[in-house]
Amino acid sequence: MTELMVRAVGVRKHFGRLEALRGIDLEVDRGAVLCVIGPSGSGKSTFLRCINHLEKVDAGELYVDGELVGYERRGDRLFELGDGDVARKRAEIGMVFQRFNLFPHMTALGNVAEAPMRVKRQARSVAEDRARKLLERVGLAGREDTYPRQLSGGQQQRVAIARALAMEPKLMLFDEPTSALDPELVGEVLDVMHDLAATGMTMIVVTHEIGFARAAGDALVFMDEGVIVEAGVPRDVISNPQHERTKSFLSKVL
Amino acid sequence: MTAPERAELPVVPVRHPGRWVAAGVVLVLAAMLGHWLVATKALRWDVVWHYLFDPTVLAGVRRTILLTIVAMAIGIAFGTVLAVMRLSPNPIVSGFSWLYIWFFRGTPLLVQLVFWYNLPAVLHSLSVGVPFGPSWLHTDPKTIITQLGAAILGLGLNEAAYMAEIARAGILSVDEGQIEAAQAVGMTRVLTMRRIVLPQAMRVIIPPTGNETISMLKNTVLVSVIGYAELFYTVQIIYARTFQIIPLLLAASIWYLFMTSILTVGQYYLERYYARGLAHALPATPMQRLRARLGIGPPVQGRVSAVQLSTRQEHR
Numbered sequence: 001m002t003e004l005m006v007r008a009v010g011v012r013k014h015f016g017r018l019e020a021l022r023g024i025d026l027e028v029d030r031g032a033v034l035c036v037i038g039p040s041g042s043g044k045s046t047f048l049r050c051i052n053h054l055e056k057v058d059a060g061e062l063y064v065d066g067e068l069v070g071y072e073r074r075g076d077r078l079f080e081l082g083d084g085d086v087a088r089k090r091a092e093i094g095m096v097f098q099r100f101n102l103f104p105h106m107t108a109l110g111n112v113a114e115a116p117m118r119v120k121r122q123a124r125s126v127a128e129d130r131a132r133k134l135l136e137r138v139g140l141a142g143r144e145d146t147y148p149r150q151l152s153g154g155q156q157q158r159v160a161i162a163r164a165l166a167m168e169p170k171l172m173l174f175d176e177p178t179s180a181l182d183p184e185l186v187g188e189v190l191d192v193m194h195d196l197a198a199t200g201m202t203m204i205v206v207t208h209e210i211g212f213a214r215a216a217g218d219a220l221v222f223m224d225e226g227v228i229v230e231a232g233v234p235r236d237v238i239s240n241p242q243h244e245r246t247k248s249f250l251s252k253v254l
Numbered sequence: 255m256t257a258p259e260r261a262e263l264p265v266v267p268v269r270h271p272g273r274w275v276a277a278g279v280v281l282v283l284a285a286m287l288g289h290w291l292v293a294t295k296a297l298r299w300d301v302v303w304h305y306l307f308d309p310t311v312l313a314g315v316r317r318t319i320l321l322t323i324v325a326m327a328i329g330i331a332f333g334t335v336l337a338v339m340r341l342s343p344n345p346i347v348s349g350f351s352w353l354y355i356w357f358f359r360g361t362p363l364l365v366q367l368v369f370w371y372n373l374p375a376v377l378h379s380l381s382v383g384v385p386f387g388p389s390w391l392h393t394d395p396k397t398i399i400t401q402l403g404a405a406i407l408g409l410g411l412n413e414a415a416y417m418a419e420i421a422r423a424g425i426l427s428v429d430e431g432q433i434e435a436a437q438a439v440g441m442t443r444v445l446t447m448r449r450i451v452l453p454q455a456m457r458v459i460i461p462p463t464g465n466e467t468i469s470m471l472k473n474t475v476l477v478s479v480i481g482y483a484e485l486f487y488t489v490q491i492i493y494a495r496t497f498q499i500i501p502l503l504l505a506a507s508i509w510y511l512f513m514t515s516i517l518t519v520g521q522y523y524l525e526r527y528y529a530r531g532l533a534h535a536l537p538a539t540p541m542q543r544l545r546a547r548l549g550i551g552p553p554v555q556g557r558v559s560a561v562q563l564s565t566r567q568e569h570r
């Protein structure tokens with residue numbers, strides 16, 4: 001078993017003419033928390049989406065837990081994985097979205113228990129018991145039967161985190177989890193993420209919450225125009241940025 | 255003016271004299287129509303009443319219901335498959351769906367029905383197997399395409415083309431983020447469609463499907479041309495013998511109205527079911543309101559105060 005949870009080597013991705021990722025090299029240790037910052041359109045979401053194969057990589061190699069994402073190497077050839085295999089790998093990676101994307105036709109409990117029941121084929125009672133515990137863990141005990149529309153943004157995002165955790169992922173991806181929240185609701189979501197980081201979960205967090213990056217991050221990368229401009233220990237990058245672009249970006253968000 | 259002050263003051267609603275005049279005119283016209291219906295001897299309500307529960311008429315009603323249910327079931331099931339095919343990235347799959355919809359929407363239903371009914375006469379045998387190759391199953395088409403078979407086939411296949419477009423619109427109405435979220439928790443494409451996309455698409459699909467079902471119920475009269483004894487054909491047979499055309503058509507109309515009314519109520523409850531989680535609070539159903547008023551059952555939620563009520567009316 002490798003100590004690296006994620007390894008990217010020269011990852012490229014383009015949409016038509018537009019090059020969203022222009023050679024990303026990156027390593028994330030097991031149990032580490034990597035924070036990603038960068039201006040809008042710099043390719044942060046695209047990179048996260050490549051990691052769980054919601055987006056296909058055009059060139060370069062991307063490994064999760066030692067295995068190539070989306071492909072299988074047999075001899076000296078790469079075979080694209082089918083829908084079922086891709087789904088099986090995605091099940092091991094949790095993802096939390098900026099706009100929550102909870103299933104509106106299911107209760108909070110239903111949202112959390114759905115994938116364990118349908119994907120992992122857990123018995124309803126088992127899945128719902130675990131879902132209740134997870135909702136309690138994110139501070140939502142008693143809200144099991146509430147539909148997403150009736151919850152505040154912060155509560156919805158915490159349900160979304162519980163939903164991802166229900167699959168017992170080895171890696172969690174967060175794509176600006178607090179950007180759609182009112183300022184007073186940001187804290188409750190960050191608290192849950194803090195706790196999660198403390199349990200040793202490997203996390204990649206795209207965020208503009210510099211305070212979170214400093215406190216919970218083991219590493220910080222600054223992306224711009226599809227490349228990693230600067231990487232290092234969060235405290236150093238934040239207080240002593242080396243590149244002009246990092247400096248000007250940080251001066252805007254701090 | 256602050257809110258508490260407003261709640262204490264009596265509210266005088268806006269007056270609408272125009273509406274009162276219109277309502278008066280409508281009432282007078284309705285009374286005239288009612289009088290005409292009751293007093294006109296030629297309508298022969300006694301004959302209408304006599305045939306309303308006549309066993310032959312009831313058999314016709316049963317066949318109409320059967321035909322509607324089976325044809326709609328085929329239409330919905332096959333239509334959903336066509337909709338999913340239409341959205342497939344494979345051009346042959348989506349092309350087939352497009353062609354199917356183009357053909358069945360582009361030709362009159364009546365022509366299709368007569369076509370299906372007469373097809374066995376020109377086909378001598380029907381076989382299942384590899385195209386241009388060996389076949390495994392031979393059958394005489396007359397044994398499968400009966401009057402009922404042709405009716406079901408004609409109505410169902412035609413309906414599938416319309417349902418496909420309705421289902422496609424429903425599927426496309428579901429937010430892209432829902433599909434991503436489902437995939438991110440490890441759902442396959444089929445599972446995502448079944449558990450996440452279609453249940454949400456239902457909200458968009460059901461109102462037009464209700465319309466389609468009501469249309470279908472009435473379109474079953476078209477199969478009278480191929481001699482299947484549904485309700486309309488049944489009353490035609492009777493009045494061809496007794497010449498009581500108007501009373502028998504009235505009896506049939508009463509049945510059609512009764513059946514469409516049932517469908518309308520069914521649609522109302524189905525829409526509520528699929529709206530769960532999507533509206534903050536659903537208004538109480540008529541039954542719930544009745545029970546609450548009689549004091550049997552839970553109190554109605556989301557009752558509005560008089561002030562809120564009057565503001566609501568002002569909005570209209």
Ligand SMILES: Nc1ncnc2c1ncn2[C@@H]1O[C@H](COP(=O)(O)OP(=O)(O)OP(=O)(O)O)[C@@H](O)[C@H]1O
Binds near residue numbers: 040
């Ligand atoms: N599906 C797509 N089709 C075409 N272009 C896309 C697609 N997804 C992303 N892009 C483009 O790729 C670039 C990188 O987008 P990405 O969403 O990764 O940026 P980001 O860093 O996450 O920005 P933000 O902070 O606004 O979320 C942008 O220019 C965007 O317009």
Ligand SMILES: [Mg+2]
Binds near residue numbers: 044045046175176
């Ligand atoms: Mg983004």
